[in-house]
Amino acid sequence: MSVTSAKGFRAAGIAAGIKASGNPDLALVVNDGPHHAAAGVFTSNRVKAAPVQWSEQVLKAGTVTAVVLNSGGANACTGPAGFQDTHKTAEEAAALLGTSAAEVAVCSTGLIGVRLPMDALLSGLKTAAGALAADGGPAAATAIMTTDTVAKTAEAHGTGYVVGGMAKGAGMLAPGLATMLVVVTTDAVVESDTLDAVLRNAAEVTFDRVDSDGCMSTNDTVLLLASGASEITPDPAEFQNAVTEVCADLARQLVGDAEGATKDIAVEVVHAATEQDAVQVAKAVTRSNLFKCAMYGNDPNWGRVLSAVGTTEAAFDPDHVSVAINGVWVCRDGGVGDDRDLVDLTGRDVQVTIDLAAGGESATVWTNDLTPGYVHENSAYSS
Amino acid sequence: MSVTSAKGFRAAGIAAGIKASGNPDLALVVNDGPHHAAAGVFTSNRVKAAPVQWSEQVLKAGTVTAVVLNSGGANACTGPAGFQDTHKTAEEAAALLGTSAAEVAVCSTGLIGVRLPMDALLSGLKTAAGALAADGGPAAATAIMTTDTVAKTAEAHGTGYVVGGMAKGAGMLAPGLATMLVVVTTDAVVESDTLDAVLRNAAEVTFDRVDSDGCMSTNDTVLLLASGASEITPDPAEFQNAVTEVCADLARQLVGDAEGATKDIAVEVVHAATEQDAVQVAKAVTRSNLFKCAMYGNDPNWGRVLSAVGTTEAAFDPDHVSVAINGVWVCRDGGVGDDRDLVDLTGRDVQVTIDLAAGGESATVWTNDLTPGYVHENSAYSS
The missing domain is CATH 3.10.20.340 (ArgJ beta chain, C-terminal domain)
Structure with a gap:
């Protein structure tokens, strides 16, 4: 159960050397289609990290082929140079995957106000592209952890299709979305406008109802990608329920693993x-x-x-x-x-x-x- | 420097047995006049303790002869019986001091949802009335402490008059006023309407700009009493500055003694x-x-x-x-x-x-x- 539970997705998670600890820190999720519909919701914080500014633009077109996610640095409050780093990341991923940078979403998490080590990140991106696998979801979920103590994944089954997802987040966790990165995938056949409505409905009663420490992040991103690989056009209500179920499961996992929590x-x-x-x-x-x-x-x-x-x-x-x-x-x-x-x-x-x-x-x-x-x-x- | 710095005031602080620790827990502040003008600002929390509900009514008339303050119990969320306890406290103080209960303000601080031990409180009130002294301010300041580690008093001098005060508060300390009880006294000759305006101006830039833990109390009360004993009618601007100075001093002391604080x-x-x-x-x-x-x-x-x-x-x-x-x-x-x-x-x-x-x-x-x-x-x- 993860972002590779649904057909049409591959993923990888590797250690690129962004984190000083040497732990996994770079994840790649690829939608092999045949469809590439996508929707996203982002932090309502007015101080938005470079990857949020970038990905908001990408999602406006409703098409995402790949998502690059790194831990070890938020790339927030890094100015125009930080935005160029995100742009370069999307371009490099697009070149490796034979797609357009305009279809590559980027998510970052970690300390605010520090530039990412781009040599390590871009070199790691090649490694990750080479490691993409249809069972790579758990590795991707591990690579996006920061202070999380466990990887967080979830899955729900519709009639002939699957919804799966991964999340990270343990601090700066509050309404308006949290320091969390979430990718939910499905092999159902769904247009991006519908995905958008379904994702907003689901987030409103799940991620927006989690408040760990009252602190709103600069980097929150929740993405929903649909490959259409099941060739099933789902019943709208059933699909909404499946997406909400996965989001609720991930949201509860976020709170359950909140920093220092005992209750x-x-x-x-x-x-x-x-x-x-x-x-x-x-x-x-x-x-x-x-x-x-x-x-x-x-x-x-x-x-x-x-x-x-x-x-x-x-x-x-x-x-x-x-x-x-x-x-x-x-x-x-x-x-x-x-x-x-x-x-x-x-x-x-x-x-x-x-x-x-x-x-x-x-x-x-x-x-x-x-x-x-x-x-x-x-x-x-x-x- | 305390509530007895200004002429016309006596105070006392004694151990009535409200606190299990046996520490001082009952304070009495009396305005011997010749004037008894007063103003008050109270918590904006909609869940208001019985003493707040009572004192708000007392202050509407702009006349206060005495203030009874207890630590060891907030008398909040105690229902009609708790309100009767406050009423009885004011009546007993009025009888002891030869005044009207309608001129006696009551303040309580401590745990929410517990009735006060009225036998101990009323018995202690007699002791406190017998202990009233023109130098009783520091004892009163000590008797209102809960988790405070030090008593908090302040003083400012105008031209021919004095403004003095005491405060308690260490937790549940946030804008809209905090778990704090403050009594400020002056021997200047000032009408209650003017006191009200001056107190609101001062609170807005002092107590309302303190936020220790974001939690708003049910019991916050700030009172300003004027005895007129100096026979000086102050310059309005100078008087405002003196009251604001005392409030600012007390506000800073509240934050400085906040629970667990090291900064x-x-x-x-x-x-x-x-x-x-x-x-x-x-x-x-x-x-x-x-x-x-x-x-x-x-x-x-x-x-x-x-x-x-x-x-x-x-x-x-x-x-x-x-x-x-x-x-x-x-x-x-x-x-x-x-x-x-x-x-x-x-x-x-x-x-x-x-x-x-x-x-x-x-x-x-x-x-x-x-x-x-x-x-x-x-x-x-x-x-």
């Missing part, structure tokens, strides 16, 4: 007046450092949930908000509820339910706890 | 199109966990500054933003600037300057680093 936390808001209200309230809680520290300490401190809820503009009456932690309604109608000592927080999974008593809509946002491990990892990232 | 960080935004833009950009940076972890690690990781700036809607061109850390312009025009190894982050004070190159306005927001100490302290707060 996987789902914050569900129910009985909201609107879905937007539910998302706003859930994100206020998932962004609360105090709430996240309490979760790390196995402390069912629901006051920190209420104080976060109170910062939002969602419709609710503070005297009618209730909160359950792992099934125990510790707060009822804005006040003290069931005995907090009944809450068992010893496991890794935590479910927080917030009942706004204001309507019939709901939403869930996933996050993790804030731990000394997160602080340690991020206080020594570039130095 | 005092000033984020200054210059050449912004508007002051609002400058504040928005500065707050985006002071709320970035990744930036704050980098500061803890003495890592001049300016990419985390840029990625936070990029999440705002302020006017700027990403290719013309520059960033200095402790005087070294590590980012120029959105790209790599001077050598980051020139940045010395070994001291406690850090100055980050962000030049938006978009206008002539500026603002500074103060914060601190994110440390394992913060996580430890807040993962074991209520348990």
Whole structure:
């Protein structure tokens, strides 16, 4: 299960020497067709890395033959020279693969503000092109890891076609997309306009509902490529479900592997007046450092949930908000509820339910706890 | 220098047995007049503690004779019974002091969702009333501490009058006011309407520009009381400056004593199109966990500054933003600037300057680093 699960795709992941550690750092994903439809969604950060600026242009035409992804450097805040590096990468990949640079998307992840070692990258690109294989997906997923501790892949099956994908991301992980690179592939026959709509729908309820540390990246990219190799034109609803399933699977894997995390936390808001209200309230809680520290300490401190809820503009009456932690309604109608000592927080999974008593809509946002491990990892990232 | 620096005020701070530790936990501040003008600003959190709901009503009349402040419990999310506890506290203080409960403000700080031990509190109130003294300010400042490590007081002198104050606050410290209780007193002759305007002006550029951990409290209260005992009607500009100076001093002390902090960080935004833009950009940076972890690690990781700036809607061109850390312009025009190894982050004070190159306005927001100490302290707060 990976980007090579669907027919028509080959991939490779190799060590090009971009990372000082010598670990794999360069991935190549190639769509051998017969179709090359593609869609992409990108970070909403106004400070966009060079590969994001490049790939946004490529995706406008809706055709992608290959994706080059590197870890070991974000190529963000690197000015015109950094953009030229991305352009050169696309041109070199196009020459190696016999396609046009205008059909090559580029993704980078790593430290901001440092130029990529282009000699190593371009030399590695040749190696990667030579290593392309129909079972190369797992190697590609490994090569895009930064602080990730495990490679992240997923797969879903439609009627006669497959949707597969890979992702990386462990820090700077927040709504508006995160420090994450995601490539999802399918062998279904789908036009790029449809892919675009399907990908946006899927991202809105998956990647956009993950908030690990509230920090929005300069490099987030999610690509969906369709080879048409199955010769199956999918049922629209089934295809949407399959793509959403793969995106949701990858999104949960991103949060589960978040830097320093010891808890996987789902914050569900129910009985909201609107879905937007539910998302706003859930994100206020998932962004609360105090709430996240309490979760790390196995402390069912629901006051920190209420104080976060109170910062939002969602419709609710503070005297009618209730909160359950792992099934125990510790707060009822804005006040003290069931005995907090009944809450068992010893496991890794935590479910927080917030009942706004204001309507019939709901939403869930996933996050993790804030731990000394997160602080340690991020206080020594570039130095 | 404290709430009893100005003439016409007495205060006390005692151990009432609200805190399990036995530390001081009850403070009383009394305005002996001849005037009793007062103004207050309160948390903008929609989940408001009982004492905030009570004191907001008291302040509407612009007259305050006494303030009761307790640590050891926030009396937030405690429902109608919690509100009755606050009411009873004001009535008891009024009876002891021969005034009306409608002129007694109440402030509480501590854990949310727990009723106060009213027997201990009311009994302690009698002790505190008997301990009132013209030099009782420091004792009062000590009694309102929670996770604060030092008592916080300040003082400024006008022409013939004094402005003094005390504050507490160490966590849940963010714009819209923080988990902080502040009482500022003056012996100047000032009407309550003027006090209100002066206090709002001062809070906007001091307490509202402090963001320790992005978490907004349910209990924030800042009170300004004027006794008129100096018989001096102050020059408006001088009085504004004196109140702002005391608020700024207290605000800086709050950030300096923030939970687990090892750095005092000033984020200054210059050449912004508007002051609002400058504040928005500065707050985006002071709320970035990744930036704050980098500061803890003495890592001049300016990419985390840029990625936070990029999440705002302020006017700027990403290719013309520059960033200095402790005087070294590590980012120029959105790209790599001077050598980051020139940045010395070994001291406690850090100055980050962000030049938006978009206008002539500026603002500074103060914060601190994110440390394992913060996580430890807040993962074991209520348990």
